[in-house]
Amino acid sequence: EIVLTQSPGTLSLSPGERATLSCRASQSVSGDYLAWYQQKSGQAPRLLIYGASSRATAIPDRFSGTGSGTEFSLTISRLETEDFAVYYCQHYGDSLTFGGGTKVEIK
């Protein structure tokens, strides 16, 4: 089973700064099946990115995804206050797995 490792565990940044979140797979995977979600406290997750780099409906263009093989990343170009949340990567393969999450907190 593929394991997704997200880093860092917590990212402390200020509004307006750039955030780069990493998702590493335990073996090479297809980016076609790599997604990113945002989850705010007490809310359900929200789809941000699918297919490693395609933004979901109504997702602002400050969110971007990239990567291939075992290394994927989510970048938030300029953090807005509403972006402080937990982010998860997800991969669909033989099974479906989520990474452990990265918390983006206000510095």
Added chain:
Amino acid sequence: QVQLVQSGSELKKPGASVKVSCEASGYIFSSYVMNWVRQAPGQGLEWMGWINTNTGNPTYARGFTGRFVFSLDTSAGTAYLQINSLKADDTAVYYCARDLGYSHGYAFDIWGQGTMVTVSS
């Protein structure tokens, strides 16, 4: 609008059963697979499996076989998660989530609001 509405919070004793519902609206229910995801308190997301809303055939992830049952009421556009022989570590929020399928990498675009199940004596 497209949405999934789940049933309310549940408090159950160990050994009991619980059935969580997920009612879909705003789209053709049988056109999308339905997934179930667990989130224990303070923890990450854990995929439990999915159910084919055309055939009713369920697929359970490792660790979710035996006590967990996915079912449908297609006429009502509703999916169900039943958990039998509840244990304390089943305490979690349970989400249903619509699957976009192959064309979108099986990403989950619509989620229910979550149902908190608490197992305590």
